[in-house]
Amino acid sequence: MIPFGLSKEQFQARYRRCLERASEHLINELRKLFSIGVPDSVKDAEVQIFLGEDGLDTPAAWIYFRGENNKVDHIDPSIFPGRSMELSVGLENMEAFDERYFSDEEISGITLVANATKHWFAECWWKAGGWSYAVPAKVWIHDGFGDGKAIELSENR
Numbered sequence: 001m002i003p004f005g006l007s008k009e010q011f012q013a014r015y016r017r018c019l020e021r022a023s024e025h026l027i028n029e030l031r032k033l034f035s036i037g038v039p040d041s042v043k044d045a046e047v048q049i050f051l052g053e054d055g056l057d058t059p060a061a062w063i064y065f066r067g068e069n070n071k072v073d074h075i076d077p078s079i080f081p082g083r084s085m086e087l088s089v090g091l092e093n094m095e096a097f098d099e100r101y102f103s104d105e106e107i108s109g110i111t112l113v114a115n116a117t118k119h120w121f122a123e124c125w126w127k128a129g130g131w132s133y134a135v136p137a138k139v140w141i142h143d144g145f146g147d148g149k150a151i152e153l154s155e156n157r
Contacts, residue, residue, distance in 0.1 A: 004098040008107045011097070015113055018094050019120040025090030026121070030128035033063070033087070038079050038134035041067045047087070047125075047139040047153070049117055055102055055110035055145055058094050059117045061087040065135075089121070114146025122151045131155055 006014060038045075042065045050060045067081025076083075101109035121139050130137070133154040140150040 002095055002097045002101075004100040004104075006101075006107075008112070011101055011107055011109060012112050012116065015097070016116050016120070019091070019116060022090035022094070023120070023124055023127075025088070026124040027128045029088045029090070030125055030130060034129055034133065036079050038065075041069065041081050042079060042135050043067045043081070044135050045133070045137040046150075047121065047137065048142045049114075049121060049139065050142045051110070051114060051117070051145055053143075055113060056099060058091050059089060059113075061089050061121060061139075063087055063137075110145050111147070114141040117141070118146060118151060122153060125153045 002014060044066055046064045046066070048062050048064065050062070051057055062084055065079055065081060065083045070082030071080060072082055073080070097109065101107050102113075103109075118139055118141055125131075125137075125139070130153055133156060135154070136156045137153040138150040139153055141148075
């Protein structure tokens with residue numbers, strides 16, 4: 001547990017270091033994703049990062065593929081419109097931070113965590129070669145934590 005007492009800048013730097021320890025894992029996972037063919041019926045993809053109801057959970061990421069005729073199929077391993085899949089981000093063993101960082105108005109931990117995680121994910125996506133992904137893709141934080149803005153992950157529009 002990271003004890004309470006870090007300044008806003010120290011908290012932000014410490015959290016970012018925790019994320020960066022998982023970068024290699026996430027980049028490798030994204031490369032595996034990019035090796036799966038994307039059919040023309042998929043029009044775009046969206047990554048949502050989940051931080052839990054209060055922002056205290058370890059970040060988890062899901063990717064959603066959309067198109068005109070979405071289907072639900074939990075057995076088909078291919079990518080198709082309507083497919084959603086959890087992405088292994090490699091943060092399962094991330095150090096926990098004292099809950100007071102998330103309730104302290106001066107530090108605003110949830111905002112810092114949300115924005116740092118979103119930017120870290122985007123950087124890993126690009127390092128894995130995702131800027132040229134087959135369909136337009138973006139990432140944002142579920143529940144509107146952070147600045148509430150999405151980051152475009154691919155040049156495909």
